[in-house]
Amino acid sequence: MSTSPLERSLEQRLGLRERKKLKTRRSIQEHALRLFQEQGYEATTVEQIAEAAEVSPSTFFRYFPTKEDTVLTDEYDPLILEALRGQPAELSPTEALRNVLRELIGEMLAADRQRILDRSRLMLAVPALRARQWEQTRETQDRIVEALAERLGRPAGDFELRAFGAALIAVWETTLLAWVENGGEDDILALLDHGLDYLAAGCPL
Template identity: 55%
Template sequence: MSTPARIEQQCGLRERKKAKTRLSIREHAMRLFVEQGYENTTIEQIAEAAEVSPSTFFRYFPTKEDVVIQDDYDPLLASAFLEQPASLPPLAALREAVRLVYGEVLAYDEQTILRRIQLVWAIPSLRARQMEGQIATMTMLTAAIAERTGRPTDDFAVRVFTGAVVGGWIAAVERWVRSDGEERLIGLMDEALVLLEEGLPL
């Protein structure tokens, strides 16, 4: 069991060990959710399967919902976005950042991510928590876009831009889930950004 290289590169040894424990807990949780259902799976069962104590589980995930909702990708995306050449406009820089980060993440574990999102869409309590995650993504992306463009985070154009990007990605995820993973998520995310680049021709 390992973690995506981009995560490992940004972590020390202790953080890499923590990332592997976190990943192990999530993988066992997802297996149990598939085998016996989300509602029928307890934190104690997940901890036992992952060979950790319930208290260790709570150090990594405050609730059972967080096993499905949380991920480590937003900071990686922001970092990759800010590292793009200054000559690239924001949407082009985002396209490259998506290719770098999600290309690696999805190649590593696309089916687990698909199962997580399918659970989110199927369970009302998870859908409500996912909204919090989307707001956090918008906050992170707003800060990154503001930094790259030299504008304040409360700039209306920055916030509209961010909302359009995140809205496009939500549509991409919806289509991905409906295709049961037959379409590639990274291609759909890129297509959403291309549509924004083209001014959404309808």
């Protein structure tokens, strides 16, 4: 599988030992997603995933605490936050986030579109994954709010910042749902742009 500039950036930040761990984690995840597609999420066991990835079940659990984590885990949040902090100070929060999401999501899709679509379908279809994904999304929202608070010189608990963060996540989730519902045929970046424009305009109806 090809790697995007985003993934190479992540690898370059890691030492040799961590890069080896990342390679193993990705291998386990790839085999898990393949088995979920072939025989269904519920029918696939941790033992089957470990066997396919040629690791022991104990090794599986060192990388993924639960089967759910093979779908939910990625390494991109720190890169998103780093890119956000590096955006020009004169940009509005919406424009800064637009730049970050367009660049990073574009790179991810260029390298791994089908895998992202498969993961997204699973997260929307499996109740246990939906519940965990909600928790993770709230954590991402909190991190984005913290980064924006630093950028704007406002406290992370600021009500307006938190409301903006929640609205941003709602735009992303609506974009992702529309993309998945249409089988990944839509231009997800164009959908995201439309959602951010709508948010910036005050969501008029």
